[in-house]
Amino acid sequence: MLRLNFKQMAKKITKRSENYSQWYLDVIEAADLADNSPVRGCMVIKPNGYAIWENIQSVLDKKFKDTGVKNAYFPLFIPQSFLTKEAEHIEGFAKECAVVTHHRLEMDEKGKLVPAGKLEEPLIVRPTSETIMYHMFSKWINSYRDLPLLLNQWANVVRWEMRTRPFLRTTEFLWQEGHTAHATKEEADARTMQMIDTYKEFAEGYLAIPVIAGKKSESEKFAGAEYTTTIESMMQDKKALQAGTSHMLGQNFSKPFEVKFLNQESKEDYVWQTSWGVSTRIIGAIIMVHSDDNGLVLPPKIAPIQVIIVPVWASDEEMVKVFEKAQEIADKLKEQGIRMEIDKRELRPGPKFFEWEKKGVPVRIEVGPKDIEKNSVVIARRDMGTKESVSENDIVMDVLKLLEDIQDNLFKRALEFRENNTHTIDSWDEFKNVIENEGGFISAHWCGSAECEAKIKEETKATIRCIPFDQKKENGECVHCNKPSEGRVIFAIAY
Amino acid sequence: MLRLNFKQMAKKITKRSENYSQWYLDVIEAADLADNSPVRGCMVIKPNGYAIWENIQSVLDKKFKDTGVKNAYFPLFIPQSFLTKEAEHIEGFAKECAVVTHHRLEMDEKGKLVPAGKLEEPLIVRPTSETIMYHMFSKWINSYRDLPLLLNQWANVVRWEMRTRPFLRTTEFLWQEGHTAHATKEEADARTMQMIDTYKEFAEGYLAIPVIAGKKSESEKFAGAEYTTTIESMMQDKKALQAGTSHMLGQNFSKPFEVKFLNQESKEDYVWQTSWGVSTRIIGAIIMVHSDDNGLVLPPKIAPIQVIIVPVWASDEEMVKVFEKAQEIADKLKEQGIRMEIDKRELRPGPKFFEWEKKGVPVRIEVGPKDIEKNSVVIARRDMGTKESVSENDIVMDVLKLLEDIQDNLFKRALEFRENNTHTIDSWDEFKNVIENEGGFISAHWCGSAECEAKIKEETKATIRCIPFDQKKENGECVHCNKPSEGRVIFAIAY
Numbered sequence: 001m002l003r004l005n006f007k008q009m010a011k012k013i014t015k016r017s018e019n020y021s022q023w024y025l026d027v028i029e030a031a032d033l034a035d036n037s038p039v040r041g042c043m044v045i046k047p048n049g050y051a052i053w054e055n056i057q058s059v060l061d062k063k064f065k066d067t068g069v070k071n072a073y074f075p076l077f078i079p080q081s082f083l084t085k086e087a088e089h090i091e092g093f094a095k096e097c098a099v100v101t102h103h104r105l106e107m108d109e110k111g112k113l114v115p116a117g118k119l120e121e122p123l124i125v126r127p128t129s130e131t132i133m134y135h136m137f138s139k140w141i142n143s144y145r146d147l148p149l150l151l152n153q154w155a156n157v158v159r160w161e162m163r164t165r166p167f168l169r170t171t172e173f174l175w176q177e178g179h180t181a182h183a184t185k186e187e188a189d190a191r192t193m194q195m196i197d198t199y200k201e202f203a204e205g206y207l208a209i210p211v212i213a214g215k216k217s218e219s220e221k222f223a224g225a226e227y228t229t230t231i232e233s234m235m236q237d238k239k240a241l242q243a244g245t246s247h248m249l250g251q252n253f254s255k256p257f258e259v260k261f262l263n264q265e266s267k268e269d270y271v272w273q274t275s276w277g278v279s280t281r282i283i284g285a286i287i288m289v290h291s292d293d294n295g296l297v298l299p300p301k302i303a304p305i306q307v308i309i310v311p312v313w314a315s316d317e318e319m320v321k322v323f324e325k326a327q328e329i330a331d332k333l334k335e336q337g338i339r340m341e342i343d344k345r346e347l348r349p350g351p352k353f354f355e356w357e358k359k360g361v362p363v364r365i366e367v368g369p370k371d372i373e374k375n376s377v378v379i380a381r382r383d384m385g386t387k388e389s390v391s392e393n394d395i396v397m398d399v400l401k402l403l404e405d406i407q408d409n410l411f412k413r414a415l416e417f418r419e420n421n422t423h424t425i426d427s428w429d430e431f432k433n434v435i436e437n438e439g440g441f442i443s444a445h446w447c448g449s450a451e452c453e454a455k456i457k458e459e460t461k462a463t464i465r466c467i468p469f470d471q472k473k474e475n476g477e478c479v480h481c482n483k484p485s486e487g488r489v490i491f492a493i494a495y
Numbered sequence: 496m497l498r499l500n501f502k503q504m505a506k507k508i509t510k511r512s513e514n515y516s517q518w519y520l521d522v523i524e525a526a527d528l529a530d531n532s533p534v535r536g537c538m539v540i541k542p543n544g545y546a547i548w549e550n551i552q553s554v555l556d557k558k559f560k561d562t563g564v565k566n567a568y569f570p571l572f573i574p575q576s577f578l579t580k581e582a583e584h585i586e587g588f589a590k591e592c593a594v595v596t597h598h599r600l601e602m603d604e605k606g607k608l609v610p611a612g613k614l615e616e617p618l619i620v621r622p623t624s625e626t627i628m629y630h631m632f633s634k635w636i637n638s639y640r641d642l643p644l645l646l647n648q649w650a651n652v653v654r655w656e657m658r659t660r661p662f663l664r665t666t667e668f669l670w671q672e673g674h675t676a677h678a679t680k681e682e683a684d685a686r687t688m689q690m691i692d693t694y695k696e697f698a699e700g701y702l703a704i705p706v707i708a709g710k711k712s713e714s715e716k717f718a719g720a721e722y723t724t725t726i727e728s729m730m731q732d733k734k735a736l737q738a739g740t741s742h743m744l745g746q747n748f749s750k751p752f753e754v755k756f757l758n759q760e761s762k763e764d765y766v767w768q769t770s771w772g773v774s775t776r777i778i779g780a781i782i783m784v785h786s787d788d789n790g791l792v793l794p795p796k797i798a799p800i801q802v803i804i805v806p807v808w809a810s811d812e813e814m815v816k817v818f819e820k821a822q823e824i825a826d827k828l829k830e831q832g833i834r835m836e837i838d839k840r841e842l843r844p845g846p847k848f849f850e851w852e853k854k855g856v857p858v859r860i861e862v863g864p865k866d867i868e869k870n871s872v873v874i875a876r877r878d879m880g881t882k883e884s885v886s887e888n889d890i891v892m893d894v895l896k897l898l899e900d901i902q903d904n905l906f907k908r909a910l911e912f913r914e915n916n917t918h919t920i921d922s923w924d925e926f927k928n929v930i931e932n933e934g935g936f937i938s939a940h941w942c943g944s945a946e947c948e949a950k951i952k953e954e955t956k957a958t959i960r961c962i963p964f965d966q967k968k969e970n971g972e973c974v975h976c977n978k979p980s981e982g983r984v985i986f987a988i989a990y
Contacts, residue, residue, distance in 0.1 A: 035631065038577075039570040039618065044631055047565035047646070054566065070542035071549065075534040076620075076651055076667050077593070080600065082533075084608060094600040098572070099610040100620065102594040103655040105575065105585075113579060115594040115617050117655075122610050123534065125571070125595065125620070136530065136539055151542065156571055156651065160598040160612075172571050 013358070015293050020237040025166070027287055030358040031296035034166045041164040041171030045280070048359065049167075051304035052283055053174065057154065059206055059302075060176060060278065063198050069150040069178060074132050076156075077123035082131040085256040089130065092223025096160040098125040098171075125158040130224065130249070130275060133179050134257040141271060143262045144183050148191070149271075152178040157279075167284035168241075168495050175279035181254070181271040183263060188272035192248040195276040196229040199244035207282070208299040208410035209233045209289050210418055211243055212441075212490055214466030219450050222275075226250030232465040232490065234418040235288040238439035240465045240492035243285050246276035284495070289414050290383075296360030297382055299410050300403040307333055307340040307399060308361045312349045312368035325392075326367045329377065332396050338403070357382060362406050363399060383409055424488070431479050431491075435460045441492045445485035447478035456480050456491070465490045508853070510788050515732040520661070522782055525853040526791035529661045536659040536666030540775065543854065544662075546799035547778055548669065552649065554701055554797075555671060555773065558693050564645040564673060569627050571651075572618035577626040580751040584625065587718025591655040593620040593666075620653040625719065625744070625770060628674050629752040636766060638757045639678050643686070644766075647673040662779035663736075663990050670774035676749070676766040678758060683767035687743040690771040691724040694739035702777070703794040703905035704728045704784050705913055706738055707936075707985055709961030714945050717770075721745030727960040727985065729913040730783040733934035735960045735987035738780050741771035779990070784909050785878075791855030792877055794905050795898040802828055802835035802894060803856045807844045807863035820887075821862045824872065827891050833898070852877060857901050858894060878904055919983070926974050926986075930955045936987045940980035942973035951975050951986070960985045 013030050014022040028034055033049030045053065061071070077100060084090045100123040102115035126132065133151070141149060158172050178195060182188040196213055203209045211231035221228035225247035233243050253259070254270040263269050290297040300306050309330055311322035326342045333340050343352050349366070356364055366378040366387075377395060380387040383406050390398050421440030425431050434442060446452065446464065456479075457463050471487040478485050508525055509517040523529055528544030540548065556566070572595060579585045595618040597610035621627065628646070636644060653667050673690060677683040691708055698704045706726035716723035720742035728738050748754070749765040758764050785792040795801050804825055806817035821837045828835050838847050844861070851859055861873040861882075872890060875882040878901050885893050916935030920926050929937060941947065941959065951974075952958050966982040973980050 035634070037570045037627070038574060038630055039572045039627070042570035042572060044570065045568040047567050050567050051565070053568075070546070072542050072545050073540040073548075073669065075532045075537035075539065076653065077534045077537060079533060080608060083600075090600075090608075094608070097599060098595045098618070099597040099600065100593045101596045101610055102617075104592060105578075105589040105594065105617075105619075113575060113585075113589070115596055122597075122600075123593070124600075132532070132534070135533055139530070158571065174568065 013293060013295055016236060023293070024288060027291050027296050028166055031360055033283070033287075033296070036166075039171075041161050043164075043166045043170050045174075048304065049283060052286065052298070052302060053280055055302045055304060056206075056278075056282065057176075060198075060202060061152075061154075063202065064152050064176075064178065067150070067194060067198070068148075069152045069180075071153065072151045073153055073155070074129050074136065076126055078126050078129075078132045080122045080124055082135060083124055085131060086224045086253055088252075089224035093124075093127045093159070097127050098158045098160060099123070100125065126155070127157055127159045128275075128277075129153065129155070129157075129177055130179065130253055131257070134253045134259055134273070137179075137181055137271070138257050138259045141181060141259055141261050144264050147181060147183045147261060147271065148187060149181040150178075150191075151180070152176055165284075167280055167287070169281070173280050175277050177275060177277045180274045181259060182273070183261065183269075183271065185250070185272050188248055188250070188274050192227075192229055192246050192274045192276070195274065196231060196244070196246040199231050199246065199276070199278060202278075203231055203233065203243055203282075204411065206299065206301045207286055207289075208301075208407055208414060209243065209285055210411060210415040212466060212468050214468040214471070214490070216245075216466060217450070217453055217464045217489075219453055220464060222247045224249065224252050226252060230466050232492075233285055233289060234414075234421060234441060234492075235285070235495070236417065237288070238421050238441075238492075240441065240490075240494040241281075241285045241288070242465070242494065243282050244276070244278040247274060249273040249275060290410050291360065294385075295358030297410070298360035298362060300362045300407050303360065303362050304339065305341050305359075305361050306338050306403055307363045307365060308356045309340060309342045309365045309367060310349060310352050310356070311342065311344065312366055314369075318369045321369060321372060322367050325372050329365065329367065329392070329395055333399060336396055336400060338399060353380075363402055365395075365399075381406055383413075425479060426476070428480055431462075432460055435462050435491075435493065439493065441465070441490050443488045444479035444491055445474075445476035445487070446489045447481055447483035447485050449481070449483075452478060452481050452483075461493050462491045463494055465492050465494060508788060508790055511731060518788070519779075519783060522786050522791050523661055526855055528778070528782075528791070531661075534666075536656050538659075538661045538665050540669075543799065544778060547781065547793070547797060548775055550797045550799060551773075551777065552671075555697060556649075558697065559647050559671075559673065562645070562689060562693070563643075564647045564675075566648065567646045568648055568650070569624050569631065571621055573621050573624075573627045575617045575619055577630060578619055580626060581719045581748055583747075584719035588619075588622045588654070591657075592622050593653045593655060594618070595620065621650070622652055622654045623770075623772075624648065624650070624652075624672055625674065625748055626752070629748045629754055629768070632674075632676055632766070633752050633754045636676060636754055636756050639759050642676060642678045642756060642766065643682060644676040645673075646675070647671055660779075662775055662782070664776070668775050670772050672770060672772045675769045676754060677768070678756065678764075678766065680745070680767050683743055683745070683769050687722075687724055687741050687769045687771070690769065691726060691739070691741040694726050694741065694771070694773060697773075698726055698728065698738055698777075699906065701794065701796045702781055702784075703796075703902055703909060704738065704780055705906060705910040707961060707963050709963040709966070709985070711740075711961060712945070712948055712959045712984075714948055715959060717742045719744065719747050721747060725961050727987075728780055728784060729909075729916060729936060729987075730780070730990070731912065732783070733916050733936075733987075735936065735985075735989040736776075736780045736783070737960070737989065738777050739771070739773040742769060744768040744770060785905050786855065789880075790853030792905070793855035793857060795857045795902050798855065798857050799834065800836050800854075800856050801833050801898060802858045802860060803851045804835060804837045804860045804862060805844060805847050805851070806837065806839065807861055809864075813864045816864060816867060817862050820867050824860065824862065824887070824890055828894060831891055831895060833894060848875075858897055860890075860894075876901055878908075920974060921971070923975055926957075927955055930957050930986075930988065934988065936960070936985050938983045939974035939986055940969075940971035940982070941984045942976055942978035942980050944976070944978075947973060947976050947978075956988050957986045958989055960987050960989060
């Protein structure tokens, strides 16, 4: 049974315009998505938040399996020596990893419990699983007939973050990591693209989050990748959020891990690999793209509860009637696969409406005695805050249509917001001015040098979010150094 | 695409009668369920094994949700001080836990990578989550209106095992852990029973594993529980395997963690709690209860592939025909929700049959040119090793019926085996003799003393698996010490 937390009800959500960062935390608290834990940098994902993750998992998992990927599970711990086999990889993760050094606790002489049973080699809690997986791949792959190998793992990973924020950046987080091995570079390139396309379709089609897909610059790519592709989204504070990445690893891991195979000409070769992932971070993006000053707004396709039915009554006699009608409607909706609940609690309608609004349920149906008389119900939509009375006979079609409308509207609204806040800029002064005063995405020419990129970051905190796949060939001058450039890239300050 | 591993095909499975323990490992390898990892005591669950876990998850998850339970996610790490708050609990887990002591790696003076950034308080990788969860419960629960709180978590846990065995006992394993908090002892008692009943229904109804449900003795209960309930199953080597447990925690954790609430009389009280879990260990039970000398045998309800369709052809012309027919049949089966695949590989039928047999697919359909002429197909069942020719028109009904038959037959067979190997024993000499020479379950009187129980274990390695819920009141004498007893309990040597 759902219960009302009165303390939460009383708390007001900070306005976005007042303090965006506090608004984000308030929305999470008001919708009861997560809580801080006593473990530094780790959060607890509460049922309302976890249910969103379950829906994300179920959609993505099916998409992966449709492309031939199978799920597996690899150890949480990675021997320290494995991490160091790929130079850039250890460089990227050594500074922020949880190290297991002992395998029991025992009492010392003073009666204090202390770590004991020191391990010969420290174990690292996986920050990502390339190294442990590819060690296994080298045992499993012998011939071209064993390829492609297409695996995915749903797992927890740990990166010791210094500054954390629920969903966006936590020491432990949940994700999926896909890992594939191929006989040719072309196949690995194609798989890298296939997965970033899958993520784009998912973000836009299910989460209603418009994204720009593209390639990361050398400085921003994954530690150990040949190149990284990404989908980048814009939050309502106009900052960028990387919502998913797909890496072409080339033979960077297959060589140190000796993932070799006999090709069709019976010659030995190293496999070509990809890895790709989406994490609970994307829940942060859902919150920040769609929600408003009244709380969470969820796209219907991913909302754990799509429709909340609120019966309204005064007398016991009325209660029986409205409960019956509510159940009738619920049954009809359920038949159509709509995820719904009836809120039968003994509470006034006002607080109930308020609660479901904060929790982001896309559609609310009110059923009162007068509605029953008129053979109608009141339907309210969360995204617009509007209500209308509709005939009860049309309820199923109306709700299905409304859910679709809301889904479309959220996407359109977010796309418009992004377009309105994307600036095509050709001068360095303007660049600095926009970053400082307006924010948003900047589409600007870049010379391609890592040095120039670093200077831009140093001066403005803006980074290259991606070199869009749909980048137009256009001769221009680097916005920072004026050297020649062949096309625009997307700059922004990012989460 | 499924691929054939020729090396595996060549390897013979050890007979159960020759070496049961090696047979178990051979079955796992032949069915490609799991592999050893380079991390001490940790295994890799390969796609064929993980798919079984996914099916287990999907059935159990629905069962839990049907009883009002919601999923959430709590941190992997537990501050050392939390573990020590409940005395028996730390006693139970201190000797076998992974301890995180540092949060990065850095180069020492000799250029060697070493743990750095020492933590003020060590973190324990969760062996189970009572402590971290109940710390949070104390923040969330204030009044009787917040109760019951019914949560479950699907997660990995770590217990530093010295002797490991795939699925049965590994340092890291996957499980679900349900945790509930209630206003009264009665409610917590009822939930404890509800969950062990759920596990029993699941084990018997889906895994076709007959289980004896009962209470653990004091010595065998969970570290920190008031009492533990269990379902116990018999493997083909006649040893017992505990397949799931449900613990009534009383107020043992709510007191140290201060999980208090105001009851309906506005008086402060501590909540009553339960926790319950099933792990990947149960896959070990599935393997050991049903499989035979030819490899894995899976109950249809949990088999990732229920039906394998093997087209048989000689010429290209025949190939086109049999593929077409195979697809036709596949489409019909799929429509009925049957999980099936067509094996189109260019391999002779023999090796294909052999492979699917080892992998435990319950039903094989062979489609050859002659079958098409006769409008029939050959259906083989894995459990009995029999084949028959059936009319193609009846295929869907026949397969559905066959899957049901196999499911029933596996359960019946396992139940018969258990009954044939359960001995009602009243003398200590006979007890020792049966344990030493025959094995199996022993139903015997026990005086109820922990000392006597310990002596029995010392002398025979047999433990009390459970005091069955359906224990008959029967006056007798303890099989070991001859003191009075009111009923029989189940003894066995256990995994």
